[in-house]
Amino acid sequence: MSNKAQDWPEGVARHVLERTDSTMMEAARLAPQLAGPAWILALEQTAARGRRGRAWQHPKGNFSATLVIRPWQGVEQAALYSFVAALALDEALAQVAGPHARLSIKWPNDVLLNGGKIAGILLESLGAGGQISHLAIGIGVNLREAPDPGALEPGAMAPVSLRGETGTDIPPTDFLPYLARAFAKYQAQFESYGFAPIRTAWLARAARLGETVTARTTLETVEGRFETINESGAMVLATSAGPRAIAAADIFF
Numbered sequence: 001m002s003n004k005a006q007d008w009p010e011g012v013a014r015h016v017l018e019r020t021d022s023t024m025m026e027a028a029r030l031a032p033q034l035a036g037p038a039w040i041l042a043l044e045q046t047a048a049r050g051r052r053g054r055a056w057q058h059p060k061g062n063f064s065a066t067l068v069i070r071p072w073q074g075v076e077q078a079a080l081y082s083f084v085a086a087l088a089l090d091e092a093l094a095q096v097a098g099p100h101a102r103l104s105i106k107w108p109n110d111v112l113l114n115g116g117k118i119a120g121i122l123l124e125s126l127g128a129g130g131q132i133s134h135l136a137i138g139i140g141v142n143l144r145e146a147p148d149p150g151a152l153e154p155g156a157m158a159p160v161s162l163r164g165e166t167g168t169d170i171p172p173t174d175f176l177p178y179l180a181r182a183f184a185k186y187q188a189q190f191e192s193y194g195f196a197p198i199r200t201a202w203l204a205r206a207a208r209l210g211e212t213v214t215a216r217t218t219l220e221t222v223e224g225r226f227e228t229i230n231e232s233g234a235m236v237l238a239t240s241a242g243p244r245a246i247a248a249a250d251i252f253f
């Protein structure tokens with residue numbers, strides 16, 4: 001594991017907080033004053049949130065951070081940063097987890113370790129008057145402890161922790177440079193060459209590609225074979241009624 005201070009990506013600010021409500025809220029408060037991209041890491045969060053309005057548990061020792069950036073293009077491109085973030089997470093975790101860790105990415109933006117959920121990503125756009133000024137990319141990683149499965153929704157993916165699965169015990173402040181470097185690498189790729197190379201890399205890491213999955217949207221439940229993701233990042237399922245592109249859903253295996 002290399003974790004030298006000089007390995008921090010150039011031009012990116014870093015704020016480390018002992019405690020806050022949520023790094024997403026901290027990001028919204030800080031964004032107007034930021035001169036460039038910034039990571040906001042909190043050692044404790046009192047009101048952390050997950051996707052679809054769910055609460056996110058943050059046991060002590062786990063990683064919780066939000067990266068604030070100015071998105072490269074419009075609203076549609078902004079959503080694709082979740083794939084950039086998932087690849088970065090996968091790479092950073094592979095670097096610290098050791099050779100036996102089985103990492104994969106679950107559409108749209110969870111990272112799995114040995115089949116359980118180790119990390120989640122939450123994207124929020126910040127701005128006023130319909131204009132996105134900043135993108136807040138929130139990342140939670142169960143570094144030390146898996147949250148209590150009893151507090152999760154029925155059918156939710158079983159949570160695991162890095163320490164529980166691999167024995168690696170890395171503090172959040174030490175994990176951050178791995179993630180920041182990996183994110184800067186994939187961000188540069190995305191902003192130079194577009195979504196195509198990110199999509200290819202993402203598909204190579206995708207969990208259950210080619211297998212039958214169930215997608216639960218707010219309106220319906222769709223079952224089908226996970227064929228690919230399209231150029232907008234939607235999951236494409238081969239269903240009995242033909243191909244379906246799903247833009248947002250919870251996926252069950």
Ligand SMILES: O=C(O)CCCC[C@@H]1SC[C@@H]2NC(=O)N[C@@H]21
Pocket residue numbers: 022023024045047048049050051052054056063064065066110119120121122138139140141
């Ligand atoms: O539902 C998910 O899987 C996404 C979870 C995102 C949690 C992170 S922790 C850091 C940031 N601050 C928050 O309040 N949420 C995100």
